Structures are given as C-alpha cells and as structure tokens.
Amino acid sequence: MIGRKKLCPFEPLHLIKKTFVPLPTLNLSTFFMNTKEILQQHIAKTASLTEEQFDYFFSHFKPLSFKKGQTIISEGDKVECEYFVISGCLKAFFINDEIKMYILQFAMPTWWTSDYDALYNQTAATINVDCISDVELLCLSNNDREKLCNEFHQIEHFFRWRTNKGYIASQKRLLSFMNNNVKTRYEELMVLYPQLYNLVPKHLIAAYLGVSRETLSRLNA
C-alpha cells in the first residue's frame, strides 16, 4: 500500500460510518482467481471463445512481475507490447520539458495500458509507464494481437469493444476538462474510483487532473 490511509470523503456516508467494508472495486472473487481466470473472465464479457480458443489466445501472453517504482516504458523506447494488469497499479504519463508530469491513465486490475500511439504507429514512445505499486502483468505483443485479431473474429470483436470503451471514456474526460473546474473534476474522479484516494499519493492525483499539488491540497478547505 502507498500513501496515507484515511477515510475517503467521497465514499457514501454509510460506508464511512460502518466498520470496514471491502471497497466495491476491489473484487474479492477476483482476488482469489489466478491470472488465466482473470483474463478469461474479462474477455468473456464481450467475446465468446471456446476453451481451446481461449487457451490458444492465452498462450500469446507473457506474465511479468515488477516492483514498485520500476519502469515499463520510457520516452524514446520502441514499444512492442501492451499490458493487461492482473494486480497492482501503474501510471501512464507524459513529462513536459523534464519538469511537469501529466498522467494520462492510472491502470488498475483488468485494465490495459501502453503507449498506443507508439505501439500502433511503430514510432518512439512519447509517454512513460511505470509502477505505482508492485504489479503483475500480462504482456501481449502488437504483432500477436494483430495475428490473433486476424485469426479469430471474436478476438477482433473484443478489441473493437475495448478500444471503443476507451474512446468514449477519453471523450468524456476531455469534456470534463473543458467544462469543469478542478474541484468538480476531483470529485468526479473520486466518485468513479474511490480506491485511488488511498492507493496513490495526492500529487499523482493532481498530475492526473492537470493541476498543481498545492491547488489540489487547497480544495479540501
């Protein structure tokens, strides 16, 4: 665990008042599943694969473990893979003039992350990905994804839907950025992902919201 443990003021009151209840997004059933089952359950929501097909699909993923603070993609790298998060939390971020950091995405269990621009267009990475906590990942290469999409219609279907969801979420975030002030965006984020409140330090939340850590700190008053 990283950051201080405090009650998240954005959780519904009944959760705060009662004794500890598992956070809704920390799915306990997921916690006891193995890596393969986690991916299988994730895929099954949008694509139907036979056991054999899924085994074949799964055989293209490489399991990886990283420690807190380790880097997975650095600016300038050739990007070969995308990553499916089994446990832990990553950040995908951009560093401006070697000074300011902007976080594009926190990647939590069952989320996918990479520098998709660099990955699809085979250009050097412009964003970085590193580990906010110890993490377990499944790594899928760009070539294998395209091969699998080509071999199985259902897999292409899955990836269309995944990207679709990402696109819609990205449009919403853009709108929120234009339309709302920092306080509103912070509240939106905390309502959507209350686990972030204790999982990541506040200056990273600020970097996600696109404000200074000082301004974020002053919002509580």
Next chain:
Amino acid sequence: MIGRKKLCPFEPLHLIKKTFVPLPTLNLSTFFMNTKEILQQHIAKTASLTEEQFDYFFSHFKPLSFKKGQTIISEGDKVECEYFVISGCLKAFFINDEIKMYILQFAMPTWWTSDYDALYNQTAATINVDCISDVELLCLSNNDREKLCNEFHQIEHFFRWRTNKGYIASQKRLLSFMNNNVKTRYEELMVLYPQLYNLVPKHLIAAYLGVSRETLSRLNA
C-alpha cells in the same frame, strides 16, 4: 463558404506568396467522386472487401442532405445512427448550463461523427451535432453496424481501426490540453487542419480549444 476569406498565417509561406493553390486537404479527386466511391475508397484503406461485399455493406447506408444550421442530434435524443461525412462540415458539441459551448469534434469529409456514448450505450444524447455548412452524409444505424461487424470479419476490422485512430487522437488532444497554453493549441490545430481557418468562424475554433472568443482574438497580437 462560411467565415471571412483571409490568408491563413499557419500555412507554409510558399503557399501564401503564390497565386491560389487548392488547399492540400481539399482533395480534388474526391471532389469528383460519387458518394459510393468516397466510402469505398475510405474503407479500402483498412479492409479488403469484394465488390459484392461492399455493395451489401453500402446498401445499409442511407444518404441524407442537410442545410447549414440544421440539427442532426439534440441533447436528450435517442441516438440511432452514426454519420459518415461526404461533403460539408459538422460540429459535435456540448452545451453547459445553456450558456457555454464546447466543441468535441469538427467532422469533415470522410470523417465519422455521432454521440458515441449515447449510441453504444443506448442512453439519451448528451451532445449535439449540427451543420456548419450544407452537408451530405451517409447514415448507418447502430444495429446495422453491429450486424455487419458480426457478418464480416473485415468490417469489424475496419471499425476497430477507425475507433483506434479516434482513441489515439483523443488521447493526444487531452495531453495537449493539459500541457499547452491556448496559443500553442491554436497553432497545433491550424497546422493540422489549415482549412478550418477559413471554413469555420473563430468563435467555433475558440469553442474547440476551450477558450473564450476574446482570448482567441487577442492571440494574433
């Protein structure tokens, strides 16, 4: 044509100095193609369909014409279709508190537009789409898209790539929003789409950049 006709200061100098040259993005060959050929050429870039398959695909599109100022999607509507632009220019926008407008997308020829959140999730529209100029569109229903994606692997492939490109562009715009000031964002937009300089009024450019029209106006100084 809408807006004043002035030389776009963001075009390369040699284009400004010489007598009129067609803008690079106004593809003259496209101009003389018919509706079906425009869609066919667009699809052919990412999917290979036989003539019969394309005819079948095309038969699901409904051609529509609108006049400048007409509304295609209003907030609160049930959204049934997405639109492929043949000619003209649309804007997809959000209105905040019945006062401020934020433009999510200008849709130009061979671009697709809709309220994708409402379309995919079958919820009421939160964004509006209307016509900045007279437009010709091809309309494809959500049901037909899903049916076609299911029937033809290559069509699902096409839509995966289309969404993918949109996702990457959206992420880039988000980063630019966090990282750059108005002037830089304006210059980026004008370099990417110089035709917008004369095609749409400046207050719409401002609404796309997320600033007031006054601030945009003052940038020239």
Next chain:
DNA sequence: AAAAGATTGTGATCTACATCACGTAACCAA
C-alpha cells in the same frame, strides 16, 4: 439598398490556478 444579424477586435476588470517559499508529519532504511 436598407435593415438585421453574425463575426471579430479591443479596453477594463476579475478570478482560478500557478509558482515560490516554508513548515510539519509520516515513512523508510541503517
């Protein structure tokens, strides 16, 4: 051609957020 509406520029003032500076508390490693 005249009237009405849209588009754009510009001054004056206000405000949300950034930046700099400093202090305190929690965590970690030896």
Next chain:
DNA sequence: TTGGTTACGTGATGTAGATCACAATCTTTT
C-alpha cells in the same frame, strides 16, 4: 533511534484567461 526522503498543508504573490462592455465590419435577408 536517527537521519533522509516523500507527502502534504498553507501563506504570499504572479498571471493566463474569463467576463463585461462597446464598436466596427462583414453577410444575409427582405
């Protein structure tokens, strides 16, 4: 336990961009 690092709060001050107000063009309609 101690010393170093990271996280976080808060005052003082600076600034990009918003808002309000008014005027000058340009475009469209009648």
